[in-house]
Amino acid sequence: MSFGSPNNPYGQPQDPQQGQPGYGYPQQPGYPQAPQGVPQQGYGYPQQPGYPQQGGYGGYPPQQGYGATPPYANWGWRFLSRLIDSLLYGIPYILVIVGAGNKTPALTIIGFLGLIGLFVYQIILEGRTGQSLGKKAVGTRTLKEDTGQPIGAGMAFVRQLAHILDGLPCYLGYLWPAWDSKRQTFADKVCGTIVIRSS
Template sequence: MSDRQPPPYDGNNGGQSGPWEHDPQGQQQPNPYGQPGPYGQGPIPSYPGGGQPDVANYGQQPTGMPPLANWGARAGSYLLDALIIGVPYAILRFGIGGTAGALLGAVVALAGSIYFSYLEGTTGQTPGKKIVGTRTLREADGQVLGFGLAFGRRLLHILDALPCYLGFLWPAWDAKKQTFADKIVHSVVIKP
């Protein structure tokens, strides 16, 4: 047995199998992330472009991560998404008018936001981001956010708007080009 492999699992460690998986016959299964590290643990999965994430130095782009999207690209995709949801909302709200128009407009806006959260969570792109060519990914590993984080990020944009829209302007000078919502959910917007 080499020095780099953990001792075989003997079942006496409180039910924890350690970094290697064992099948019922006692055979060791390889780590799904490649070669084991110094303690038998596999490396962190890489970004889609390749390379290992290196998030130890704040403000520096992790190795292998595509370039971060600039403020103009982010603002353009946000405005396109706002138009896609805002135009039907305005037509219903002001075209029908009254309580019925307000209610229908609110339903359409909510449905659009939920659908855009689903798209962003599963593909990293809303229609506006697809047109501009940007994607929203998790900062730690470069994977898509998932619906929950994407919807939470969309709700947290309220914080970006509260201090005179400062959070929406923050990516213009931030080292990681993140809004306040991005910082809270640990997401980045890239331009592959």
């Protein structure tokens, strides 16, 4: 019996150079062959998927302690943002004073509603984005210290109430960021917030 015989149980031998199963290259069951021209991945450790880079503070990724020191806003930037916010509140406040002085109830009511509306707007804005109008103007942002995320409207309101602590001991809490390592006021320390430079 010859290998070329049709009775050969092993079949016709094939040329290994043609990529066909032969005696030197048996076809293994369960292992599909990759088409020609497609690079095959080698053995060993599987290729790891790429990890996307974490964004900067514009993306506010969740984090624990930031991993690196964030760019805390110094006392000057904090004071400037607070000054801008105070000036904005001054506009409806003047309407209240003028209306009360001239005995013009309509003007007083407009000013009073303006104060309430601006306060609520600022709370919602800072809670969602970390920026009041003043902070947005100077490029600072209030974030939760342990997550690096905006603090939410509820905590933004609580933080505004906590500023009472900053004013009680001769406004010492407002001055505290000038030498504090994290540039925090007393209200920030109580609420677990920080103010960073965002631009």
